[in-house]
Amino acid sequence: MTRRAPRQADIAALAGVSQATVSVVLGGNQGGVRMAEDTRLRVLAAAEKLGYVPDPVATRLASKRNHMLGLYTFKATFPTDVADSYYPILVGVEEQAAALGQDLILFTGADGRGERTHDEVAIRRTRIADGCLFFGRHVPVASIEKLVESDFPLVYIGRRDELEGRIPFVGADYVSASAAVVDQLASLGHRNVRYVRENDDAPSSTDRERGVVEAAAKAGIECRVVRDEVPVDEWLRDGVTAVVVEETDTGAAYAAVRAAIADIDLSYAVLGRPPEGGDEVTGFEVPRREMGRRAVELLVELITGDPRNLHQLLPCTPVPGTTVKDVR
Amino acid sequence: MTRRAPRQADIAALAGVSQATVSVVLGGNQGGVRMAEDTRLRVLAAAEKLGYVPDPVATRLASKRNHMLGLYTFKATFPTDVADSYYPILVGVEEQAAALGQDLILFTGADGRGERTHDEVAIRRTRIADGCLFFGRHVPVASIEKLVESDFPLVYIGRRDELEGRIPFVGADYVSASAAVVDQLASLGHRNVRYVRENDDAPSSTDRERGVVEAAAKAGIECRVVRDEVPVDEWLRDGVTAVVVEETDTGAAYAAVRAAIADIDLSYAVLGRPPEGGDEVTGFEVPRREMGRRAVELLVELITGDPRNLHQLLPCTPVPGTTVKDVR
DNA sequence: CTGAAAGCGCTTACAG
DNA sequence: CTGAAAGCGCTTACAG
Numbered sequence: 001m002t003r004r005a006p007r008q009a010d011i012a013a014l015a016g017v018s019q020a021t022v023s024v025v026l027g028g029n030q031g032g033v034r035m036a037e038d039t040r041l042r043v044l045a046a047a048e049k050l051g052y053v054p055d056p057v058a059t060r061l062a063s064k065r066n067h068m069l070g071l072y073t074f075k076a077t078f079p080t081d082v083a084d085s086y087y088p089i090l091v092g093v094e095e096q097a098a099a100l101g102q103d104l105i106l107f108t109g110a111d112g113r114g115e116r117t118h119d120e121v122a123i124r125r126t127r128i129a130d131g132c133l134f135f136g137r138h139v140p141v142a143s144i145e146k147l148v149e150s151d152f153p154l155v156y157i158g159r160r161d162e163l164e165g166r167i168p169f170v171g172a173d174y175v176s177a178s179a180a181v182v183d184q185l186a187s188l189g190h191r192n193v194r195y196v197r198e199n200d201d202a203p204s205s206t207d208r209e210r211g212v213v214e215a216a217a218k219a220g221i222e223c224r225v226v227r228d229e230v231p232v233d234e235w236l237r238d239g240v241t242a243v244v245v246e247e248t249d250t251g252a253a254y255a256a257v258r259a260a261i262a263d264i265d266l267s268y269a270v271l272g273r274p275p276e277g278g279d280e281v282t283g284f285e286v287p288r289r290e291m292g293r294r295a296v297e298l299l300v301e302l303i304t305g306d307p308r309n310l311h312q313l314l315p316c317t318p319v320p321g322t323t324v325k326d327v328r
Numbered sequence: 329m330t331r332r333a334p335r336q337a338d339i340a341a342l343a344g345v346s347q348a349t350v351s352v353v354l355g356g357n358q359g360g361v362r363m364a365e366d367t368r369l370r371v372l373a374a375a376e377k378l379g380y381v382p383d384p385v386a387t388r389l390a391s392k393r394n395h396m397l398g399l400y401t402f403k404a405t406f407p408t409d410v411a412d413s414y415y416p417i418l419v420g421v422e423e424q425a426a427a428l429g430q431d432l433i434l435f436t437g438a439d440g441r442g443e444r445t446h447d448e449v450a451i452r453r454t455r456i457a458d459g460c461l462f463f464g465r466h467v468p469v470a471s472i473e474k475l476v477e478s479d480f481p482l483v484y485i486g487r488r489d490e491l492e493g494r495i496p497f498v499g500a501d502y503v504s505a506s507a508a509v510v511d512q513l514a515s516l517g518h519r520n521v522r523y524v525r526e527n528d529d530a531p532s533s534t535d536r537e538r539g540v541v542e543a544a545a546k547a548g549i550e551c552r553v554v555r556d557e558v559p560v561d562e563w564l565r566d567g568v569t570a571v572v573v574e575e576t577d578t579g580a581a582y583a584a585v586r587a588a589i590a591d592i593d594l595s596y597a598v599l600g601r602p603p604e605g606g607d608e609v610t611g612f613e614v615p616r617r618e619m620g621r622r623a624v625e626l627l628v629e630l631i632t633g634d635p636r637n638l639h640q641l642l643p644c645t646p647v648p649g650t651t652v653k654d655v656r
Numbered sequence: 657c658t659g660a661a662a663g664c665g666c667t668t669a670c671a672g
Numbered sequence: 673c674t675g676a677a678a679g680c681g682c683t684t685a686c687a688g
Contacts, residue, residue, distance in 0.1 A: 346658090
């Protein structure tokens with residue numbers, strides 16, 4: 001009983017015109033072709049009667065456009081471990097895609113064995129969509145470069161500096177946000193602080209560190225950077241009064257710091273938001289949802305051909321919190 | 329600089345064979361075509377030399393299947409208000425889709441104005457995938473019926489009884505799980521309880537109520553059902569010792585009950601899990617992730633043609649909890 | 657055993 | 673004003 005989905009040829013037969021005419025009518029007559037109103041109506045009626053829906057694959061092969069945006073993540077799109085940081089981005093992406101009438105293709109497994117291989121083939125698959133959003137701490141440069149060079153529209157969610165800035169992105173301004181946190185520490189009298197970060201270099205980490213280091217230098221306070229360790233006893237000996245910790249999607253550094261200073265009277269702040277609850281923790285809010293929205297916006301601009309700003313950095317919202325004490 | 333990507337015709341020219349031969353060689357020779365090893369090697373070498381990667385759009389147009397599964401939700405796919413109940417399902421869906429080498433198309437906006445209209449046209453769009461998952465408390469019967477009648481493979485996430493059982497689904501066995509909760513109450517000596525549910529009829533609600541009512545009858549205990557109200561004073565006068573409350577994605581009923589009995593010594597249980605935390609609350613865990621996984625599995629079976637079980641009900645995991653006191 | 661033809665469902669340039 | 677042809681890059685029957 002599987003009735004084959006109707007195609008333009010079926011409509012053509014029913015309306016008594018050629019398949020090409022059907023295409024012109026249903027395509028909204030982009031070419032400005034002159035067309036008898038009567039023919040147009042007959043075609044439309046036939047299409048409606050048959051319940052016609054264009055085949056997006058054929059549309060794309062013939063025209064280069066199918067109103068689908070890809071979303072390629074370098075881990076699962078719906079990760080279980082870092083849901084908090086991913087989900088808001090997805091919400092924003094979906095919101096804006098819907099607003100612009102675009103469907104979303106999630107590029108999941110795809111190699112047929114469930115193994116996620118980020119090789120060229122897997123990434124080239126994204127070409128099924130009109131353009132693609134990419135999301136992940138790191139970039140498989142070689143594969144992405146081919147895409148970029150072939151002028152395939154793509155946007156990274158998160159700042160990227162690979163390929164000499166040829167990768168369009170929508171990121172968060174971690175430098176300013178991190179600097180603001182250090183400024184707050186300085187204004188409350190802290191002169192000797194530590195910054196704990198994870199040992200994984202990605203722009204989001206580098207930017208945070210840069211903001212911290214620059215702000216500390218400017219304020220004239222000491223701020224050493226430590227990676228993946230929390231030598232609390234040493235800090236206390238050295239007269240440290242506050243610790244700032246990186247937020248990553250795993251939350252590892254933050255968890256380590258919290259555990260280490262649980263029973264100690266030390267001010268602390270996080271460069272982002274703690275994994276759960278913790279409204280009182282000093283830090284800032286990453287505009288994830290807005291990033292998702294803007295990334296879609298930029299991608300569609302890229303597809304339609306008049307992108308405004310290829311590299312966007314969105315401001316984070318400061319969260320004053322109460323975990324940084326006044327030590328003046 | 330946009331260099332056209334090499335295609336099979338380019339390889340054919342280089343290897344001195346026809347384009348079709350290239351297709352056969354690169355396609356792994358599925359048809360069991362006999363082929364001179366020498367030709368095969370020449371084609372492979374040429375492909376390698378040109379850095380050939382197949383165009384997925386053309387591949388999918390030529391072969392009937394496109395290895396894309398649709399996901400149609402009747403609200404946003406990534407809702408902000410009910411994220412807790414949706415997200416695990418999405419995780420399961422993605423997981424299994426990846427395992428089976430299927431991409432996912434999220435049907436979001438799609439009418440070009442961002443307005444979500446669940447009319448026939450919107451739902452018909454799902455045909456662009458090989459099959460589609462549907463998810464939502466209610467069913468737009470007419471539209472779904474057309475899909476089902478045309479043998480388009482689709483699976484509902486959640487039990488459905490519309491269309492005389494012709495809608496394939498993967499749901500949760502709320503009847504048994506709810507009955508088990510009442511059994512626990514009975515075994516702890518409760519003889520007079522109340523069941524609070526929301527005033528919205530969907531299979532997941534109906535099933536819970538049925539489980540509660542049947543178990544109460546069987547255990548010989550009194551259990552009145554109330555919709556959308558929590559007359560605590562009346563209950564206390566009537567000698568009620570425990571209250572059972574429905575869990576829905578909004579969590580409205582549960583919140584109302586918790587607020588009403590906050591300062592009262594009344595046992596309570598929830599037919600599901602409370603919105604956040606609350607590990608101690610008696611109830612059960614809905615196997616959402618597994619539902620997502622199995623729904624994908626069933627959908628792919630439907631697509632490939634040999635579905636095992638068109639109507640699956642998965643068991644929920646009981647959560648004993650500590651909010652039901654022993655009143656014996 | 658191998659290659660050339662037809663076709664997947666569309667769009668777009670081009671005749672009439 | 674309208675239709676028929678060519679083509680997007682592949683796969684899969686089908687000749688030889």
